[in-house]
Amino acid sequence: MPYSSSSSPLTQSIAILGLGAIGTLMAWHWREHTLYGVSRDASTCHRTLIDQQQAAHQLTIPAWQHEAIDWLVITTKASATLDALQSLQKQLPQVQNILLLQNGMGQQQQVADWLSQQRYSATLWAGISTEGAYRQSAEQVVYAGSGDTHIGLWQAQHPTASMPNGLTVVDDIQQRIRAKLAINAVINPLTAVFRCRNGELVSHGEYRQALEALASEVQQCFTALQQPLDFDLKERSLAVAQATARNQSSTLQDVLHQRPTELDYINGYLIRQAQQLDIELPHNRRLLAQLSE
Numbered sequence: 001m002p003y004s005s006s007s008s009p010l011t012q013s014i015a016i017l018g019l020g021a022i023g024t025l026m027a028w029h030w031r032e033h034t035l036y037g038v039s040r041d042a043s044t045c046h047r048t049l050i051d052q053q054q055a056a057h058q059l060t061i062p063a064w065q066h067e068a069i070d071w072l073v074i075t076t077k078a079s080a081t082l083d084a085l086q087s088l089q090k091q092l093p094q095v096q097n098i099l100l101l102q103n104g105m106g107q108q109q110q111v112a113d114w115l116s117q118q119r120y121s122a123t124l125w126a127g128i129s130t131e132g133a134y135r136q137s138a139e140q141v142v143y144a145g146s147g148d149t150h151i152g153l154w155q156a157q158h159p160t161a162s163m164p165n166g167l168t169v170v171d172d173i174q175q176r177i178r179a180k181l182a183i184n185a186v187i188n189p190l191t192a193v194f195r196c197r198n199g200e201l202v203s204h205g206e207y208r209q210a211l212e213a214l215a216s217e218v219q220q221c222f223t224a225l226q227q228p229l230d231f232d233l234k235e236r237s238l239a240v241a242q243a244t245a246r247n248q249s250s251t252l253q254d255v256l257h258q259r260p261t262e263l264d265y266i267n268g269y270l271i272r273q274a275q276q277l278d279i280e281l282p283h284n285r286r287l288l289a290q291l292s293e
């Protein structure tokens with residue numbers, strides 16, 4: 001259930017770790033907060049955000065050093081999360097809240113386990129966003145489509161923090177992340193294997209058949225894990241693919257740019273979860289194998 005905080009969100013201080021596409025977009029949304037960045041070389045970050053009216057906004061984001069902050073927001077790809085966080089070990093006692101604003105699953109629990117082993121007291125949040133952004137160059141990011149960003153506590157606790165601007169707090173974030181993961185688990189690997197735009201998964205007979213088989217397997221997997229999806233995944237995936245027909249999925253873009261994909265934290269996560277119950281996911285496995293060739 002959304003709730004709003006009583007104190008002004010603009011008093012919040014935020015450091016963003018991962019100033020790529022979504023990190024730069026959030027930095028622009030949060031430009032009136034006290035804002036810091038974490039780059040690989042600990043230097044000030046200079047970014048340009050091209051908004052939806054094609055206006056260019058220059059952002060200068062000072063490096064986060066030892067300042068106490070309300071929020072550390074991590075917007076790296078899922079696979080980079082734990083290493084990136086561990087590289088900030090000395091500064092973590094200065095952090096009230098950590099928000100993982102990423103797709104995929106697996107990294108949240110890795111971080112939760114590590115924080116608890118290290119006895120850090122920061123509160124862990126997870127979030128998902130339907131905002132869209134892409135990098136035109138290392139320092140230039142294009143705001144491709146506006147959307148919503150929902151966050152929630154990773155482990156059940158009473159939420160007490162004041163929020164950065166524009167975030168909606170919900171009490172079912174894990175369920176929402178699972179729902180997004182399920183749709184990504186269908187659309188992303190198929191568009192990457194077939195090298196097609198999202199809409200072709202609906203219009204092309206063979207691709208649509210593959211979508212239906214994969215959606216059925218993913219739906220059954222969540223049911224077996226006793227986390228059943230409360231929607232028909234085949235229908236939802238077809239609807240999302242149709243609504244985003246012209247889009248290239250992030251996995252297809254990663255493959256085309258020869259970058260690592262996030263599928264190990266999407267389909268790979270499902271395969272590992274299912275394995276614990278001795279359940280095989282042949283469609284998921286085959287797609288991952290095809291993409292790793």
Ligand SMILES: NC(=O)c1ccc[n+]([C@@H]2O[C@H](COP(=O)([O-])OP(=O)(O)OC[C@H]3O[C@@H](n4cnc5c(N)ncnc54)[C@H](OP(=O)(O)O)[C@@H]3O)[C@@H](O)[C@H]2O)c1
Pocket residue numbers: 017018019020021022023038039040075076077078080083084087101102103104129130131132133134135250262
């Ligand atoms: N882009 C979108 O529209 C969108 C929308 C919703 C959700 N998401 C999710 O958001 C996450 C980030 O996606 P993205 O598209 O923003 O990826 P991205 O453009 O690749 O940005 C990730 C950034 O993290 C940086 N990084 C990685 N490890 C680091 C470290 N140890 N220290 C400092 N910086 C580090 C990367 O730097 P280098 O460039 O040096 O590697 C890069 O700037 C993903 O989980 C994605 O699925 C994205």
